[in-house]
Amino acid sequence: MSRLAGKIAVVVGGHGGIGGAIAEQFAAEGATVYATSRRAEEREVxxxxxxxxxxxxxxxxxxxxxxxxxxxxxxxxxxxxxxVNAGISEFATLDDISEEHFDRTFGLNVRALLFAAKSAAAMMPDGSSIVLVGSIADAIGTKGYGVYGATKAAVRSFARTWANELAPRNIRVNVVAPGPTDTAMMAAASGAVRETLTKLIPLGRMGRADEVAAAALFLASDQASFITGVELPVDGGMAQV
Structure with missing residues (x-):
């Protein structure tokens, strides 16, 4: 039986990459999926x-x-x-961080996420599920990505708080935290950067968007009915061992 049969799902940032893979898997599992993007061609398939x-x-x-x-x-x-998957990641060391960089990153990665969750929660029936796309960057202190990492730490913190606040309605809130994932964004990185990252991953390769999507599907489905407030890393062990 399809794991999301009859469900209404919203994927904010659901075009291409991880978000697109999540939207596709959710629809394949029976959901009616509203997938948003700044660049999306409006269509129904x-x-x-x-x-x-x-x-x-x-x-x-x-x-x-x-x-x-x-x-x-x-x-x-x-x-x-x-x-909620919409987000940006831009390189800037402490010396280079500007107000514009900070506001742009927190505006999308944190502010938009917060108000998307608020709007959705207002029309969620009891037993619903929220999955926030975080990152292992919330804990590993990657050079040049301090602001990005801080936004993902905020996402992790929100999940804990909302899991408590929404528990009386049996609404579960969890985080899926990807490591380096082979998407178009990562493809833009130099070969040297990709090689350096890959060497840090015990499984010896970057993740795939469909692997992150599978973790999000699990957390969204009734298979995770007794799981809330967790962060599930999908990182090939990079930040775990």
Missing amino acids: ERGTGELRARRVDASDLTALEAFFEAVRGEVGRVDVLV
Whole structure:
């Protein structure tokens, strides 16, 4: 049986890379998936036993984000599963960090995530699930990514708090934390950077977007019905051993 049959899912940042893989897997498992992106071509297509509804939304624009959730409420009335994946990662050491860099990174990675969760939770029935896409960068102190790592630490903290706050409604909140993953964003890195990262991964390779999506699917589904407040690393052991 499909693990998300009949569910209404929203994937904020659901076009390409990890978010796109999550949206595709959720639809294949029976969900009606609203997948947002600034670059999405608005369309509706069947995927397996579910449906993928792409919507063009800039998650950093809170007015647009709120309007999107109101549109979902008007169309289907509820959200059973929320995934927030929208985010940016830009290199800047302490000497180079600017207000613009800080505001841009926290604005999308933290502020947008917070208000997406608030909007979705307001129309979630009891027993729903929230999966936040974090990163092992929240704990490993990667040089040049201090602001990015801090945003992901904030995501981890939100998950703990919201897991407590939403527990009376049996709404679970968890984090999937990828390590280096072979997406278009990573493909833009130099060969030297990719080789350096790969050497740090015990399994000897980068992750795939579909592997991260599989972890998100598990946390979103009833198979994880007694799991809340956790961070599930998908990093080939990079930050674990």
